[in-house]
Amino acid sequence: MKTMQANVVTPDGTVFDGDVEMVSVRAQSGELGILPGHIPLVAPLTVGAVRLKKDNKVQRVAVSGGFIEVRPDKVTILAETAELPTDIDVARARAAKERAERRMAEAKQDEIDFKRAQLALRKAITRLEVAGK
Ligand code: ATP
Numbered sequence: 001m002k003t004m005q006a007n008v009v010t011p012d013g014t015v016f017d018g019d020v021e022m023v024s025v026r027a028q029s030g031e032l033g034i035l036p037g038h039i040p041l042v043a044p045l046t047v048g049a050v051r052l053k054k055d056n057k058v059q060r061v062a063v064s065g066g067f068i069e070v071r072p073d074k075v076t077i078l079a080e081t082a083e084l085p086t087d088i089d090v091a092r093a094r095a096a097k098e099r100a101e102r103r104m105a106e107a108k109q110d111e112i113d114f115k116r117a118q119l120a121l122r123k124a125i126t127r128l129e130v131a132g133k
Contacts (some may be wrong), residue, residue, distance in 0.1 A: 001021045001073040002037070002068060003019040003020060003036060003054070004020065004022065004037075004073050004074055004075060005018075005037040005074045005075070006020045006052055006074075006076075006077075007077065008050060008061050008072075008077045008081075008082050008123050009062070009076070009077070009079070010066075010078075010079050010080065010081055011041045011059040011084060011112040012081075013116065014063055015061060015079075015082040015084060015087075016052060016059065016082075018052070018054070018059075018109055019054065020052045020059075020060075021053050021054050021055075022052075023052055023068075023075045023077075024050070024052075024053075024076065024099060025048065026036075026045060026047070026048030026049070026052045027043040027045055027047055028044045032034065032068070034068075034075055036073065037072050038075075039070070039072070040072070041047050041068070041069075042068070042069050042070070043066055043067065043068050044059070044065075044067055044080070045065055045067060045077070047065060047119065047122040047126055047128075048063060048124050048126055049061065049063070049130050050060060050077060050079075059084070060084075060130045061082050061083065061084055061130065062083045062086060062088065062123075062126045062127045062130040063079040063080075063081070063126075064080050064081045064126070065079070065080045066078045066079035066082075079125075082087055083127065083130070084130075085131050085132060086116050088111075088127050088128075088131040090127075090133050092126065093128050093131065094126045094133075096123070096127075099120070099123060099133070100117045100118070100120040100121035101117075101121060104117045104118060
């Protein structure tokens, strides 16, 4: 299988750096699957799990927005936050999920507080999913 270099970086540093056969991300325009040789592309990301595939193994990373930059031999994900499953504090994500659900129940749907809580909920759910919880 052909491979390409993949990097996931945040303002705090590098979270993943390695050769992979496929990268899939959740872009704002929808799910994107990138194989080696892909045409150059820059796309904004939404909250979601990044999947990096190699040798039938999948490394998941929880990402909360940012950008993906694709070149034929290299994919760079510049994320606002990014965590590997082993770095995820499950209790913290569960608490964030409950807090967000409570805030959504209290706020009106068109309020900014509702949208903020909805985003927090998506982040918490993504972290729990990536952690396998
Ligand atoms: P919380 O409400 O629990 O603080 P948050 O969604 O507001 O979560 P972020 O602003 O997305 O947190 O992230 C702030 C920092 O904390 C980032 O470095 C992020 O990687 C880290 N982080 C957030 N939640 C978790 C978690 N459950 N486990 C590990 N790291 C986390």
